[in-house]
Amino acid sequence: MAAPGNNSSGCWGVPDVYKHHEQRKICISRPKYREGRKEKAVKVYTINLESRYLMVQGVPAIGLMTELIQLCALYGAVEEYRPLDEYPAEEFTEVYLVKFQKLTSARAAKRRMDEKSFYGGVLHVCYVPEYETVEDTRLKLQDRRRYIIRAVQNKAREREQKEAVNEEPTSSDTATTSETFIARHNKASDNNNTVKTSNISYYSGFPLLPLPPQEHHYYRHRNQHGTIPTEDKMGTLHNAIIDKKQEQAQVHKSSSSSQTSSDRDRGTEHRLISNQSSAAVRLVPRTTHLENRKRKMEEAAVHSLTDVTRNNEPLIGPKLPEPPKLDMEDVSLNTTVSLIRNTMKQVELVPDLKPVEKKTKPRRRI
Amino acid sequence: MNTGSDAKLKKPEMWRKGSSEGSDRFEYLQTLVTEFQDTDSEEAKEQVLANLANFAYDPKNMEYLRELQVTDLFLDMLTEENDNFVEFGMGGLCNLSMDPECRDIILQSNGISLVTNCLSSQREETVLSAITTLMNLTTPSSRSEITVPAILQCMLRFSLSESPRLRNLAAVFLQDCCTEEQVARAEQQMQGQQTAVGIPLPKD
Numbered sequence: 001m002a003a004p005g006n007n008s009s010g011c012w013g014v015p016d017v018y019k020h021h022e023q024r025k026i027c028i029s030r031p032k033y034r035e036g037r038k039e040k041a042v043k044v045y046t047i048n049l050e051s052r053y054l055m056v057q058g059v060p061a062i063g064l065m066t067e068l069i070q071l072c073a074l075y076g077a078v079e080e081y082r083p084l085d086e087y088p089a090e091e092f093t094e095v096y097l098v099k100f101q102k103l104t105s106a107r108a109a110k111r112r113m114d115e116k117s118f119y120g121g122v123l124h125v126c127y128v129p130e131y132e133t134v135e136d137t138r139l140k141l142q143d144r145r146r147y148i149i150r151a152v153q154n155k156a157r158e159r160e161q162k163e164a165v166n167e168e169p170t171s172s173d174t175a176t177t178s179e180t181f182i183a184r185h186n187k188a189s190d191n192n193n194t195v196k197t198s199n200i201s202y203y204s205g206f207p208l209l210p211l212p213p214q215e216h217h218y219y220r221h222r223n224q225h226g227t228i229p230t231e232d233k234m235g236t237l238h239n240a241i242i243d244k245k246q247e248q249a250q251v252h253k254s255s256s257s258s259q260t261s262s263d264r265d266r267g268t269e270h271r272l273i274s275n276q277s278s279a280a281v282r283l284v285p286r287t288t289h290l291e292n293r294k295r296k297m298e299e300a301a302v303h304s305l306t307d308v309t310r311n312n313e314p315l316i317g318p319k320l321p322e323p324p325k326l327d328m329e330d331v332s333l334n335t336t337v338s339l340i341r342n343t344m345k346q347v348e349l350v351p352d353l354k355p356v357e358k359k360t361k362p363r364r365r366i
Numbered sequence: 367m368n369t370g371s372d373a374k375l376k377k378p379e380m381w382r383k384g385s386s387e388g389s390d391r392f393e394y395l396q397t398l399v400t401e402f403q404d405t406d407s408e409e410a411k412e413q414v415l416a417n418l419a420n421f422a423y424d425p426k427n428m429e430y431l432r433e434l435q436v437t438d439l440f441l442d443m444l445t446e447e448n449d450n451f452v453e454f455g456m457g458g459l460c461n462l463s464m465d466p467e468c469r470d471i472i473l474q475s476n477g478i479s480l481v482t483n484c485l486s487s488q489r490e491e492t493v494l495s496a497i498t499t500l501m502n503l504t505t506p507s508s509r510s511e512i513t514v515p516a517i518l519q520c521m522l523r524f525s526l527s528e529s530p531r532l533r534n535l536a537a538v539f540l541q542d543c544c545t546e547e548q549v550a551r552a553e554q555q556m557q558g559q560q561t562a563v564g565i566p567l568p569k570d
Contacts, residue, residue: 020491152428
């Protein structure tokens, strides 16, 4: 999505302190592995930028306050709202201030409503912490601190539970400790590539899973993305995971091949996925190609009158050179043979686009 | 409120997902750190730094960022010439310092003085992040280092600023981190001073 320029702040006379309301230019120079689903500007979010107060600009001035608030209420309870007459607005639009009961609601509303069309206009939604009172700010910080501490404690507890289970006869216990050791050890030597590849092997705490059928890989990818929380708390993370998988595939392709065989033994899940997907890129079309040709040959063979076994030869393996012209010493047989040959030629000429497309679709989505 | 996800985590499948997801995250963050260290492009560094600072906002990532020594990375940014580096680094610290372990790392690495220097930045976001970080860094043992007169006077000036955010944060700092006597003393000292000693208000 192109960045609509809200750069007309000059003629709006917005005070300098409110620069954070402006949309910044979208970053176009990101390398693929860290590109999100949606192009975004380079900006850091802290608790100071966020607020329960949102400002909604670009609301068409046709008496839509109720509709707007109803839309906001989808994301959480709205405590207060009013039109912001004091804020400069584009012609035929209005600006509203909306105060949510919870910061998380405001966050969700901002994410979902920003840049969306609304009754013919495009909404620009931003946080307006400057409307907070001192008490609002204090509570915001306290809530945030409490949330973090609770989340950190939960994570520690979850890790303890995991380690308790892993104490059963698997190598994962030593794996987790050695992983930490290696992480720290390699950090000291500042050799990040080594850390990356060796950490891959150690992070698997579980036995090798059977490889799923190739088509399902991409769905597994997608399912994994689905389970990752998409709440805005983590910024662009949920976008990043998708591209990270691609990047992993690239990284694993380029990483030393000597690692590959040993790592296959250890059985790291995501490594296998990336190996599989890179292999799948090559294998799938060919298999389908052959299968499809086989199917068509069989269909043609069904219609043919000659010995089935003779027709089986070209069905196995890649395209064979045209069979030598055989004179059956009978006119009708020769006619039949040439008819069949022509049919086979036509069948071979048909490009196998359809199945390939089917296979590429899931890949394109990723 | 993560009570729902706690229940999910008790299932073995979720553990697996959790462990592979966690290591995925760690790897990705590691890749970012590597890019930051290896690239020559200032622009790429800014993007990656902003990414890392944003990831620091989610408590799920804090442990990994700690392990990757990103806390130190952010601290290093505070003395950079590039104002964006300072702003993003300070934002990252503001996010990370909410976590008690990160807070301790920052305190041990001379964080208070580095962050205090950022109070004189011309960028409002940097200053706001610095104030919040100082509040996060306030523990019974570090309090005396943070509530020194110079900082208190700075906060008093901020509390008179045109910017509501700056005013609010400074007010919360003065109310929550200091005693009334400390504030009163600082006020007296300020009135006594004729010259503008101290930390200028940010311009933007």
